Amino acid sequence: MRDFPLKTGSNAGQNTLLDIRNLDAHYGDFQALYGLSLRVQAGEVVSVIGANGAGKTTLMRSVSGLMRNQAEQVVWKGREIGALRADQIAALGIALVPEGRLLFASLSVEENLIIGGQMKRKGPWTLQRLYRLFPILQERRNVPATALSGGQQQMVAIGRALMSNPELLLMDEISLGLAPVIIKSIYEALPSITGEGLAAVIVEQDIAKALAVSSRVYCLQEGRVSLEGASSEVPRDAISRAYFGV
Amino acid sequence: MDWINTTLQGTLLGGLYALFAAGLSLIFGVMRLVNIAHGDLIVLAAYLALTTTVMLGASPVMALLIVVPLMAGLGYLLQRLVLNRTMGEDILPPLLVTFGLSVILQNLLLTGYSADPQKLQAGALETASLPVGGLSVGVLPLIVFVVAVLTIAALQWMFYRTALGRAFRATSDRQDIAQLMGLHRAHIFGLAMALSLAVTALAGVFLGIRTSFDPAAGGARLIFGFEAVIIGGLGNLWGTLAGGVILGVAQTLGAKINPGFQVLAGHIVFLVILAVRPRGLFPRMD
Ligand SMILES: Nc1ncnc2c1ncn2[C@@H]1O[C@H](COP(=O)(O)OP(=O)(O)OP(=O)(O)O)[C@@H](O)[C@H]1O
Ligand SMILES: [Mg+2]
Numbered sequence: 001m002r003d004f005p006l007k008t009g010s011n012a013g014q015n016t017l018l019d020i021r022n023l024d025a026h027y028g029d030f031q032a033l034y035g036l037s038l039r040v041q042a043g044e045v046v047s048v049i050g051a052n053g054a055g056k057t058t059l060m061r062s063v064s065g066l067m068r069n070q071a072e073q074v075v076w077k078g079r080e081i082g083a084l085r086a087d088q089i090a091a092l093g094i095a096l097v098p099e100g101r102l103l104f105a106s107l108s109v110e111e112n113l114i115i116g117g118q119m120k121r122k123g124p125w126t127l128q129r130l131y132r133l134f135p136i137l138q139e140r141r142n143v144p145a146t147a148l149s150g151g152q153q154q155m156v157a158i159g160r161a162l163m164s165n166p167e168l169l170l171m172d173e174i175s176l177g178l179a180p181v182i183i184k185s186i187y188e189a190l191p192s193i194t195g196e197g198l199a200a201v202i203v204e205q206d207i208a209k210a211l212a213v214s215s216r217v218y219c220l221q222e223g224r225v226s227l228e229g230a231s232s233e234v235p236r237d238a239i240s241r242a243y244f245g246v
Numbered sequence: 247m248d249w250i251n252t253t254l255q256g257t258l259l260g261g262l263y264a265l266f267a268a269g270l271s272l273i274f275g276v277m278r279l280v281n282i283a284h285g286d287l288i289v290l291a292a293y294l295a296l297t298t299t300v301m302l303g304a305s306p307v308m309a310l311l312i313v314v315p316l317m318a319g320l321g322y323l324l325q326r327l328v329l330n331r332t333m334g335e336d337i338l339p340p341l342l343v344t345f346g347l348s349v350i351l352q353n354l355l356l357t358g359y360s361a362d363p364q365k366l367q368a369g370a371l372e373t374a375s376l377p378v379g380g381l382s383v384g385v386l387p388l389i390v391f392v393v394a395v396l397t398i399a400a401l402q403w404m405f406y407r408t409a410l411g412r413a414f415r416a417t418s419d420r421q422d423i424a425q426l427m428g429l430h431r432a433h434i435f436g437l438a439m440a441l442s443l444a445v446t447a448l449a450g451v452f453l454g455i456r457t458s459f460d461p462a463a464g465g466a467r468l469i470f471g472f473e474a475v476i477i478g479g480l481g482n483l484w485g486t487l488a489g490g491v492i493l494g495v496a497q498t499l500g501a502k503i504n505p506g507f508q509v510l511a512g513h514i515v516f517l518v519i520l521a522v523r524p525r526g527l528f529p530r531m532d
Contacts (some may be wrong), residue, residue, distance in 0.1 A: 066422055096426050104419040107412060115412050119428035164428065226330035 007067045015042040019075040031225045032058040043197040047210035050220035056203045063084040064096040095166035101157040110141040116163030123165025130159045151182035169200040177197035260494030261512025263390030264487040265449035266471035269442035276438040283348040285468030306366040314447040321443030325436040335455045355461035366454035390452045473516040479526030
């Protein structure tokens with residue numbers, strides 16, 4: 001559990017890293033996000049929950065630049081970045097662990113990690129440090145990444161994002177399709193990842209997991225924020241209502 | 247002995263075909279782009295070498311020092327300014343645009359250089375030969391073959407041992423996720439096309455030393471390059487070399503049976519291999 005001072009006012013504090021303001025996102029004619037606002041402070045872990053199709057991945061894609069929107073709708077440390085390309089956003093220090101892992105199949109485990117660090121941003125994460133966190137990856141470093149088990153692939157996906165030494169780590173359903181014991185071991189690794197003040201947005205379907213690892217939670221429903229609050233304070237029945245819309 | 251000699255000539259010719267093919271294979275591998283203008287770009291390189299030799303009085307081999315970087319730069323600009331605008335989910339627009347480019351290039355060459363066949367003069371190199379165990383091996387075809395092998399080896403090394411190669415492979419696997427690694431897709435594509443046309447420059451200069459060429463000579467070179475790529479298996483550079491050799495041997499053996507049979511023999515072998523192994527002889531494993 002973490003405790004960070006919660007900002008509630010509408011004016012962003014000095015420590016606001018990411019400030020999403022009235023974000024609308026579209027797939028062609030289909031609108032997936034409606035005026036969504038979300039804020040992440042430096043060093044804060046925020047969770048985003050919501051049912052299938054609520055718009056969680058669309059939000060991640062919008063922040064990471066895989067979907068480009070109006071410039072002013074995504075603000076990073078006071079700079080409008082909503083219309084930047086994904087590679088420009090990555091260079092600012094925002095890394096995404098994409099839903100479904102999406103490793104590079106023709107790269108080995110180690111190459112997947114190295115390419116994650118190819119921007120050569122300074123910071124604590126190196127191959128050695130990652131191998132200490134996930135020793136199994138060192139053992140299997142020369143294997144094609146997609147030959148690993150699902151859990152090991154997820155470690156590579158997280159490691160690949162960390163290798164860029166980001167200031168904000170976005171994680172989209174890292175437990176998707178994994179066995180419970182594997183999920184548990186990956187979540188046990190999270191504190192040593194976010195421990196040094198790395199801010200994170202964790203998208204998760206498992207509400208209990210999401211609340212346990214975050215200081216604040218946002219619930220999405222049909223492209224809108226249906227609930228927002230401190231993870232330790234929001235009542236469970238309010239979450240159920242916000243989640244399922246009943 | 248005669249047949250062995252013919253097979254050897256065909257093998258060496260295969261080196262040239264591998265050079266035609268390597269650039270095609272590279273850009274298809276990195277960005278799934280089929281470049282219909284590839285043959286015309288080979289011919290363009292030959293003409294650029296011709297102009298260089300005429301203007302500077304340099305030998306064609308020296309002209310490579312100018313033509314290779316020139317074609318690489320042209321490739322980068324072509325990709326960034328034209329082809330990238332057409333790239334997307336649909337593979338048809340870039341196909342059509344390179345087809346249009348092919349027509350434009352042929353007409354520009356026709357206007358600039360006329361339809362008369364031209365040749366690059368390499369002097370004594372063209373006729374020099376080495377006696378090898380009772381056979382006589384032309385020095386020029388041997389050089390071309392060695393250059394082809396070295397080029398393939400260098401590309402292979404670049405692809406699997408360097409940061410640029412890693413970026414190419416990652417982009418080939420997943421363009422969107424590669425961008426999350428900070429790779430600027432348009433730039434990576436530009437570099438791939440630059441490399442492709444640098445190899446094309448080699449191919450064009452050796453083509454021009456070996457045979458005469460005219461503005462319409464590109465079509466056949468495109469076909470030979472395609473056939474070599476497909477025979478060898480998509481995405482496999484050494485396979486492309488093997489494909490070039492198989493095509494070269496088929497053509498020279500065909501020509502020995504009947505001089506009019508050369509190109510047809512190559513096409514027949516290509517079709518037979520395609521029928522038996524639709525993914526080529528050495529498709530990439532994944
Ligand atoms: N490529 C696309 N084209 C069109 N519509 C899309 C596309 N991707 C997602 N959508 C739609 O956008 C909405 C939000 O999808 P999104 O993937 O963001 O949801 P999600 O909350 O991540 O769901 P899940 O929990 O299943 O991952 C859904 O209605 C979905 O059908
Ligand atoms: Mg999703």
